[in-house]
Amino acid sequence: MSVVKTIGEYLTAIKAGFQNADKIIEAEQVAAQIKNAHIGEGFEVTPEALAEILRRKDICAGCPFNSRNAKANGSYTSSLPYEHCILCYCRIGYDDSKEYCLSCKCGAHAWNKMHPDLKPLEVKWTSFGNLKNNEDD
DSSP: OOHHHHHHHHHHHHHHHHHTHHHHHHHHHHHHHHHTTOTTTSSSOOHHHHHHHHHHHHHHHHOTTBHHHHHHTTSOOOOOSSOBBTTTOOBOSSTTSGGGOTTOOOHHHHHHHHOTTSOOOOOOOOOOTTSOOOTTO
């Protein structure tokens, strides 16, 4: 893998992180609440929300756009040292990853918005519960 491609991947991931800093913070807060056994005590982490997070983790683990799966089938290469969505570069499968952001949507949503002339990809999950369901996410 070339150094230029590696640097480009990191820059793309960093840019996505800066653009979605509020979503990353939300995921971290929800993960911390879960780790500290505050399920059901706050608005965001109800037992239903926890079930949704686990459902999302299962979906992302088996998704063809998961970097691990795409690498295994030979359709993707990456130097990023973490499992991620190849559509949006969000981390997958970690305790603070996008699956924990209850107001977030599957990376296919953003990809579809960025590529309106292509056949839309299936959005596997959307924002959860009473949290905002902003179409610009």
